[in-house]
Each structure stands twice: as C-alpha cells, then as structure tokens.
Amino acid sequence: xxxxxxxxxxxxxxxxxxxxxxxxxxxxxxxxxxxxxxxxxxxxxxxxxxxxxxxxxxxxxxxxxxxxxxxxxxxxxxxxxxxxxxxxxxxxxxxxxxxxxxxxxxxxxxxxxxxxxxxxxxxxxxxxxxxxxxxxxxxxxxxxxxxxxxxxxxxxxxxxxxxxxxxxxxxxxxxxxxxxxxxxxxxxxxxxxxxxxxxxxxxxxxxxxxxxxxxxxxxxxxxxxxxxxxxxxxxxxxxxxxxxxxxxxxxxxxxxxxxxxxxxxxxxxxxxxxxxxxxxxxxxxxxxxxxxxxxxxxxxxxxxxxxxxxxxxxxxxxxxxxxxxxxxxxxxxxxxxxxxxxxxxxxxxxxxxxxxxxxxxxxxxxxxxxxxxxxxxxxxxxxxxxxxxxxxxxxxxxxxxxxxxxxxxxxxxxxxxxxxxxxxxxxxxxxxxxxxxxxxxxxxxxxxxxxxxxxxxxxxxxxxxxxxxxxxxxxxxxxxxxxxxxxxxxxxxxxxxxxxxxxxxxxxxxxxxxxxxxxxxxxxxxxxxxxxxxxxxxxxxxxxxxxxxxxxxxxxxxxxxxxxxxxxxxxxxxxxxxxxxxxxxxxxxxxxxxxxxxxxxxxxxx
Amino acid sequence: xxxxxxxxxxxxxxxxxxxxxxxxxxxxxxxxxxxxxxxxxxxxxxxxxxxxxxxxxxxxxxxxxxxxxxxxxxxxxxxxxxxxxxxxxxxxxxxxxxxxxxxxxxxxxxxxxxxxxxxxxxxxxxxxxxxxxxxxxxxxxxxxxxxxxxxxxxxxxxxxxxxxxxxxxxxxxxxxxxxxxxxxxxxxxxxxxxxxxxxxxxxxxxxxxxxxxxxxxxxxxxxxxxxxxxxxxxxxxxxxxxxxxxxxxxxxxxxxxxxxxxxxxxxxxxxxxxxxxxxxxxxx
Numbered sequence: 001x002x003x004x005x006x007x008x009x010x011x012x013x014x015x016x017x018x019x020x021x022x023x024x025x026x027x028x029x030x031x032x033x034x035x036x037x038x039x040x041x042x043x044x045x046x047x048x049x050x051x052x053x054x055x056x057x058x059x060x061x062x063x064x065x066x067x068x069x070x071x072x073x074x075x076x077x078x079x080x081x082x083x084x085x086x087x088x089x090x091x092x093x094x095x096x097x098x099x100x101x102x103x104x105x106x107x108x109x110x111x112x113x114x115x116x117x118x119x120x121x122x123x124x125x126x127x128x129x130x131x132x133x134x135x136x137x138x139x140x141x142x143x144x145x146x147x148x149x150x151x152x153x154x155x156x157x158x159x160x161x162x163x164x165x166x167x168x169x170x171x172x173x174x175x176x177x178x179x180x181x182x183x184x185x186x187x188x189x190x191x192x193x194x195x196x197x198x199x200x201x202x203x204x205x206x207x208x209x210x211x212x213x214x215x216x217x218x219x220x221x222x223x224x225x226x227x228x229x230x231x232x233x234x235x236x237x238x239x240x241x242x243x244x245x246x247x248x249x250x251x252x253x254x255x256x257x258x259x260x261x262x263x264x265x266x267x268x269x270x271x272x273x274x275x276x277x278x279x280x281x282x283x284x285x286x287x288x289x290x291x292x293x294x295x296x297x298x299x300x301x302x303x304x305x306x307x308x309x310x311x312x313x314x315x316x317x318x319x320x321x322x323x324x325x326x327x328x329x330x331x332x333x334x335x336x337x338x339x340x341x342x343x344x345x346x347x348x349x350x351x352x353x354x355x356x357x358x359x360x361x362x363x364x365x366x367x368x369x370x371x372x373x374x375x376x377x378x379x380x381x382x383x384x385x386x387x388x389x390x391x392x393x394x395x396x397x398x399x400x401x402x403x404x405x406x407x408x409x410x411x412x413x414x415x416x417x418x419x420x421x422x423x424x425x426x427x428x429x430x431x432x433x434x435x436x437x438x439x440x441x442x443x444x445x446x447x448x449x450x451x452x453x454x455x456x457x458x459x460x461x462x463x464x465x466x467x468x469x470x471x472x473x474x475x476x477x478x479x480x481x482x483x484x485x486x487x488x489x490x491x492x493x494x495x496x497x498x499x500x501x502x503x504x505x506x507x508x509x510x511x512x513x514x515x516x517x518x519x520x521x522x523x524x525x526x527x528x529x530x531x532x533x534x535x536x537x538x539x540x541x542x543x544x545x546x547x548x549x550x551x552x553x554x555x556x557x558x559x560x561x562x563x564x565x566x567x568x569x570x571x572x573x574x575x576x577x578x579x580x581x582x583x584x585x586x587x588x589x590x591x592x593x594x595x596x597x598x599x600x601x602x603x604x605x606x
Numbered sequence: 607x608x609x610x611x612x613x614x615x616x617x618x619x620x621x622x623x624x625x626x627x628x629x630x631x632x633x634x635x636x637x638x639x640x641x642x643x644x645x646x647x648x649x650x651x652x653x654x655x656x657x658x659x660x661x662x663x664x665x666x667x668x669x670x671x672x673x674x675x676x677x678x679x680x681x682x683x684x685x686x687x688x689x690x691x692x693x694x695x696x697x698x699x700x701x702x703x704x705x706x707x708x709x710x711x712x713x714x715x716x717x718x719x720x721x722x723x724x725x726x727x728x729x730x731x732x733x734x735x736x737x738x739x740x741x742x743x744x745x746x747x748x749x750x751x752x753x754x755x756x757x758x759x760x761x762x763x764x765x766x767x768x769x770x771x772x773x774x775x776x777x778x779x780x781x782x783x784x785x786x787x788x789x790x791x792x793x794x795x796x797x798x799x800x801x802x803x804x805x806x807x808x809x810x811x812x813x814x815x816x817x818x819x820x821x822x823x824x825x826x827x828x829x830x831x832x833x834x835x836x837x838x839x840x841x842x843x844x845x846x847x848x849x850x851x852x853x854x855x856x857x858x859x860x861x862x863x864x865x866x867x868x869x870x871x872x873x874x875x876x877x878x879x880x881x882x883x884x885x886x887x888x889x890x
Contacts, residue, residue: 541856
C-alpha cells in the first residue's frame with residue numbers, strides 16, 4: 001500500500017477541503033468524527049434555527065396590511081429567507097463534507113494499521129517522522145484554531161450585537177405600533193400621521209448582517225508538511241558498510257574472499273566492491289567488480305603473495321553510500337620450491353632447504369612430513385631451511401607450504417627422504433671450474449680439455465687451485481658413512497673439510513681439511529693421509545677402488561677403508577670443532593663417483 | 607697329550623692374566639704360556655683367541671707385562687695367548703750359545719738339524735698343540751683365532767698364517783723379520799736348524815711364502831718403527847715383503863712409525879690398533 005499515494009491523494013483533498021471547510025475540520029479535530037459534527041451542525045443549525053425556525057415563523061409576520069412594514073418586513077423576510085436558504089446550502093455542504101471527512105478519517109485509520117503491519121521495521125522511523133509532522137501540524141492547528149477562534153468570536157459578537165440591536169429595534173417598533181395604534185384610536189389623523197412619520201422616520205434599521213457568514217480561510221500552506229510526509233516514503237541512502245578484516249584461510253593464490261556487513265538497518269539494492277593492489281609506485285584507483293547482492297564476494301585473477309586494498313559501497317534507489325573503510329587483504333603465496341638434491345639426511349634427521357617461490361617475503365613456512373603410509377606431522381619454520389627429526393630406516397615425503405596472513409600456499413612438490421645411511425649432495429657452487437658433474441650429481445670428472453673462461457667463477461666459494469668440490473654440510477652429530485669409487489689410475493683426494501677451508505689451497509694441505517690422497521708414480525702407487533700438509537708413512541699393497549669413509553663426530557675420528565677387502569687403511573684423530581663437509585678432489589684427469597645413503601658396514605665403527 | 611698347570615694368576619683389566627705351564631710328554635720339555643682371560647658379562651660367552659708370539663730373547667712375561675694389551679683385550683673380549691719363545695731348561699747342548707739361536711730363538715721352525723731339533727720341535731709342536739689346549743680349557747670359539755707377533759714372533763705369525771691358509775682369521779706384526787733368508791739372523795738360524803740347503807729355508811720365509819700364496823684373502827697389518835736399529839741393519843726387510851704382496855695382491859697395510867724403535871714401548875704404543883684389527887675379524 002503506497003502510503004504516499006493514499007495520503008498524498010487525500011492531502012490534496014484536505015487542501016481543497018481546507019479551503020472551504022477548515023471549520024468542519026477544526027470541529028472534527030476537537031470532538032471526534034461524527035458526534036461533534038452533528039453537534040456543530042446542530043449547533044449551527046440550532047443557532048440559525050433560533051432564527052430560522054423560530055424566526056421563520058416569528059419573522060414571518062402575519063401578513064399585515066401596512067405596506068411599508070410589510071415591505072420592510074418582506075425585505076427582512078427576504079433577508080432572512082435568503083439567509084435561511086444560504087444556511088441550508090451551507091449546512092448541506094457541511095454535512096457532505098462531514099460525511100466525507102468521516103470517510104477520510106476511516107481510511108486514515110486503515111492505512112495506519114496497514115503501515116504498522118507491513119512496515120514494522122520502519123515504525124520507529126515513521127513514528128519519528130510522524131511525530132515531526134504531527135508536531136508541525138498541531139502547531140499549525142493551534143495557530144489556525146486560535147485564529148479561527150478569534151474570528152468566530154468576533155463574528156459572534158458582531159452578530160450578537162446585531163441581535164441585540166434587532167431586539168431593541170423590535171421593542172421600539174412594538175412600542176411604536178402600540179403608540180401608533182393608540183394614536184390611531186384618537187381621531188386626529190393628522191396628529192397620528194405627524195407622530196408616525198416622525199417616529200418612523202428615524203431608526204432605519206440596518207438589517208444587513210454586520211459580518212459575513214463566510215470565514216476567512218486563507219490557503220493553508222502545508223507544503224513543508226507535504227515534504228515531510230514525502231520523505232517518510234523515501235528510503236534514505238545507505239550508510240557505509242563495514243568491511244570485515246581478512247578471515248584466515250579464505251584466500252587462495254589468485255583470489256580473495258571478502259565479506260562485509262551493513263552498519264544499520266539500511267535497505268540496499270546491491271554492493272560494489274573496489275580493489276587495488278598495494279604497490280609502492282601504483283596509485284591507481286580501484287577497479288570494481290560487478291555489483292553483488294550478497295554481503296560477500298570472491299575476487300579472482302590476482303597475483304599471489306600480494307597485498308590488496310579493498311573497499312565496498314552500498315547502493316539503493318536513493319543513491320550510493322559512502323565508501324567503507326579500506327581493508328588490507330593478502331593473497332596466499334605461491335608454493336615454495338624444495339631443493340630436490342640439495343638436502344642432507346642421516347638415519348635420525350634430515351636437513352632440507354627450499355626457495356621461497358615468492359618475490360616478496362612471506363611470514364613463515366610449514367614443513368609437512370609424512371611417512372609413505374601414514375599421516376604426517378607439521379612444523380612451522382621461519383626461514384628457508386629446517387632440520388627435522390626422523391626415525392631410521394623409513395621412507396618419508398616432505399613438502400613445504402609458504403604461509404602469510406592470507407593463509408597457507410599450495411603444497412610444494414614433495415621430496416622423498418629415505419633415512420638409511422647418510423645422504424648428502426654436492427655443492428656445485430664450491431666446485432673448481434674444471435670439474436664436471438654427472439646428471440645425478442654423484443660423479444665428478446676432470447676432463448682433458450680446459451673449460452671455457454666463462455665457466456670460471458669469480459667468487460670466494462669455489463676452489464681455485466685444487467680441482468675439488470665440497471659436499472653438503474653434515475650438520476648432525478653421530479656416525480656417518482659414505483663411499484667413493486675410483487679406479488687405479490685416478491689421482492684423487494677424498495676426505496672432509498670445514499666450511500671455511502681455504503679455497504685457494506689444496507685439500508689436506510691445511511689445518512681445516514683431512515684427506516686420503518692417491519699419487520701415481522712411475523714405479524708404484526703412493527697413498528697419503530694428509531692433514532696440515534703432513535701424512536704418516538704408509539704402504540698399501542692392494543689399491544682400493546671402493547673407499548669407505550667413516551666419520552664419527554663424537555669420537556672425533558675419520559677413518560678410511562678398502563671396502564672390498566674390509567680392510568682398515570687409516571684413522572685420523574680429529575676432534576672436530578665444527579661440522580664438516582665431505583670433500584672430493586681430482587689431481588689428474590679422471591673421475592670418481594660417490595655412493596651415499598648406505599648403511600655403514602659393521603667393521604667401520606668398532 | 608700335554609697337561610697344563612697354572613703357574614700364576616693376577617687380576618688385570620677386569621679379567622685375569624694367568625700363566626700356565628704345559629709339559630709335552632712327547633718332547634719331555636716344559637713350555638710356559640700366558641693367557642689373558644677377559645671378563646665376559648654378555649653374549650657371546652666364547653672368546654676369540656689372539657695368539658701373540660714374542661721375539662728373540664723373550665719369554666711369556668715380556669708381552670704380558672710390557673705390551674699393555676690387557677685393556678684392549680678386555681674391551682674387545684679377546685683371549686690373548688702369549689707362549690714362550692722356546693723351551694727352557696731342556697739342557698740341550700748349545701742351547702745358550704747365542705741370544706739369537708737356541709733358547710729364546712726358536713724361529714718357529716721344525717728343525718731338522720740337531721741340536722735345535724728338539725728346541726724348535728718343541729716350539730712348533732707346542733704351537734700346534736697350543737690351540738687344542740686352549741680350546742679344551744677355556745671358553746673359546748675354535749674357529750676364530752688370530753695371530754700376531756713381534757720381530758721373530760712377527761715372522762712366526764706371518765709364516766703360520768701363510769702356511770696355514772684359512773686357519774687364522776687375521777694376522778698382524780710388529781717389526782717382523784720379513785725375509786729371513788736374506789737377513790743375518792735368518793741365515794744363522796736357518797742354517798743351524800735346517801741345514802745348508804736354502805730351498806728348505808724358503809718354506810719358513812714370509813716373503814717367499816707370500817709369493818706363492820693362494821689361500822683365502824688375508825688382511826695383514828704391519829707396524830714398523832722408523833728408528834728401529836734392526837731395520838737399518840737390514841734384519842727386517844719389510845720392503846721385500848711389500849713388493850711381493852703388491853704384486854700378488856695380498857692386502858697389507860704397512861705403517862712406518864717415525865721415532866719408534868724395536869722395543870716394547872713401540873708395541874705398547876700401537877697394540878690397540880692391532881687388537882682392533884683382529885677384533886674386526888674375530889667379532890665380525
């Protein structure tokens with residue numbers, strides 16, 4: 001039910017009626033719909049009736065023969081007749097209007113009830129408005145009523161005064177008639193006429209109504225009331241929505257799920273979400289998604305691990321709300337990249353490394369470890385490497401996720417770690433530029449040809465003189481074992497070195513490295529066990545081709561074996577102060593292969 | 607069959623260092639031998655035997671008092687048997703003529719010539735009898751015996767191992783006489799015990815035996831003091847053995863230890879390495 005139409009239409013009616021019948025409106029206000037009107041009508045009628053009913057007859061004199069009185073009476077009669085008919089007309093109109101007013105009031109009630117039913121939530125708002133309107137109206141009413149009262153009072157006084165005058169005139173005329181009759185009885189007609197003419201000459205009653213019966217009813221300016229009533233129907237523009245902070249795990253690598261809520265009981269037709277990436281150079285205004293009706297939205301096609309600023313506006317028929325506060329959301333990072341070869345493992349732990357996979361920093365990483373046939377554990381790590389505790393003799397799959405405020409990324413590609421023996425990979429960046437690596441990174445070779453100059457690395461990490469390479473740091477205490485396969489003709493250096501071993505020096509020539517060295521002389525094979533440039537004097541009759549290297553951090557020993565013969569060759573007593581890297585070098589063109597991730601034979605750790 | 611009787615017993619390194627005397631009824635002479643019995647607190651209860659042959663002039667006492675082997679033996683659970691180097695008090699003529707012949711210089715040969723025949727026979731026989739004796743009287747694993755020796759004992763250990771392929775699980779030596787047919791000591795002894803036919807000597811020369819060895823793989827550890835006077839006197843000749851072994855692919859690790867001489871101080875310094883060397887095979 002459109003209140004506007006009903007009331008507006010009716011208001012127009014009121015306007016029209018008010019032109020004519022504010023009198024009746026006023027009375028209806030005062031005394032209720034029907035009763036008062038009757039009374040008024042009656043009153044009015046009564047008031048007039050005193051004149052009309054009574055005066056009709058009382059004013060209608062019995063036709064007398066005197067012409068002038070009759071004529072004057074006639075005039076008076078005419079006047080009264082005229083007044084009476086006018087009063088009738090007015091009364092009829094009043095009655096009609098009264099009836100119409102009754103209708104109108106009834107309608108109003110209906111409308112009000114319906115509004116109450118249908119617009120429960122707007123009640124307060126309407127009540128507010130209505131109160132305002134009522135207040136204004138009642139004020140107007142008061143003003144107008146006061147004015148009307150004044151007018152009525154003055155009119156009544158005037159009429160009453162006239163009444164009194166009429167009454168007096170009547171009495172005077174009665175006396176005159178009597179005296180005229182008396183005079184008529186005497187026989188001096190001339191005297192009668194003289195007296196009469198004298199007496200009748202004066203007192204010309206003015207019998208016109210001193211005041212008009214019409215009330216002065218200026219046009220009531222209710223335009224402002226109309227505006228107020230109009231505004232009830234119009235929904236205000238919504239207030240700014242409240243955008244929620246990012247809820248955990250609601251984002252993906254390329255999308256964000258944004259939620260917001262209405263601040264108050266606004267009516268909203270649709271929302272529009274704006275977003276822009278937070279980049280230092282970028283000052284673009286936000287781009288908008290298509291309008292949504294729900295209080296949430298998913299924005300796609302975003303960059304991973306990027307921060308976005310989001311705000312939302314609400315729109316209804318009236319207009320657009322102000323923008324909500326800007327919220328910062330972040331997409332989930334890209335998954336990290338696990339170093340598939342660059343890890344180190346031993347029976348009880350593994351050291352794994354990865355690259356972030358994102359250009360911008362992430363908050364942290366989660367390392368997920370699971371055995372092949374069971375559920376996994378998770379570890380949260382702030383940096384790009386992690387030493388995880390494992391159990392020996394099992395197979396694990398390790399993967400990493402990058403985490404930021406938006407949530408965790410997808411899982412990285414998994415890394416299979418088998419906790420058997422010690423596994424390490426070669427650190428390519430430490431290698432001498434003449435060394436070449438096999439594809440599985442377990443065989444190194446020193447070729448006959450010189451590599452191109454471009455292969456030379458001008459950094460502090462690679463060996464410059466000794467054609468050697470370091471393996472990954474063995475960063476776990478306890479016993480470790482690996483094997484090296486060589487052939488008779490290869491001159492090699494195999495052993496261990498500290499991380500800071502001199503890259504410009506030869507393995508075994510300093511205090512930071514220990515190695516077994518094979519030298520070919522024209523007459524025989526020579527074996528040295530070098531540390532700080534010194535070696536014990538040893539002869540070995542069978543050339544080892546499979547060398548076992550056994551490291552025991554706790555006892556501080558480094559032992560070498562001929563694995564094929566289970567023959568112990570030599571043991572260094574080292575007392576390592578730091579963790580060491582395995583090291584491998586070639587002194588003449590040739591190659592050597594590394595075998596790791598194998599269990600140490602029994603004879604190696606007695 | 608010989609019987610044995612305990613001569614002394616001392617608690618040592620948690621076990622017992624005992625000395626026994628056994629009389630070879632055949633040869634009518636007595637020989638002493640020392641036995642170190644380690645304390646066993648866990649399986650296996652049977653111990654492996656490490657036979658240690660001493661050098662010239664030594665008795666069973668030298669090794670057990672000077673070599674410092676008991677702690678290592680206790681750690682690895684080895685029974686160390688150290689026999690005397692020759693019978694004593696047999697009153698054989700000429701037995702005390704020289705320190706390098708006769709008494710205390712059996713050279714572990716089966717002498718064919720008199721008068722050393724009895725002497726050395728005793729030595730050899732006792733060497734053969736000894737394991738049986740040990741196995742019968744002590745908790746041993748008959749399959750696992752290793753042999754080691756110093757100087758002449760080193761020579762003895764080497765030839766025993768080379769002449770008895772598979773009998774000894776491992777062999778080691780301290781400053782052994784590697785090539786007796788080429789050194790004065792050996793020549794003197796062999797000519798006395800075996801006669802002048804050099805071909806009979808070769809049967810007791812480690813270097814020669816190595817040249818024709820064809821048994822199961824050996825693993826020989828030899829320690830030699832660089833400042834050993836006898837090395838420089840060309841009595842020991844390790845290079846000859848190494849050369850042959852290199853050619854024949856007999857695994858040898860030969861260590862030249864700077865500053866060390868021929869004495870028991872040298873043995874004492876490296877006995878643990880030898881015990882470990884043997885333990886590797888005995889306990890495998």
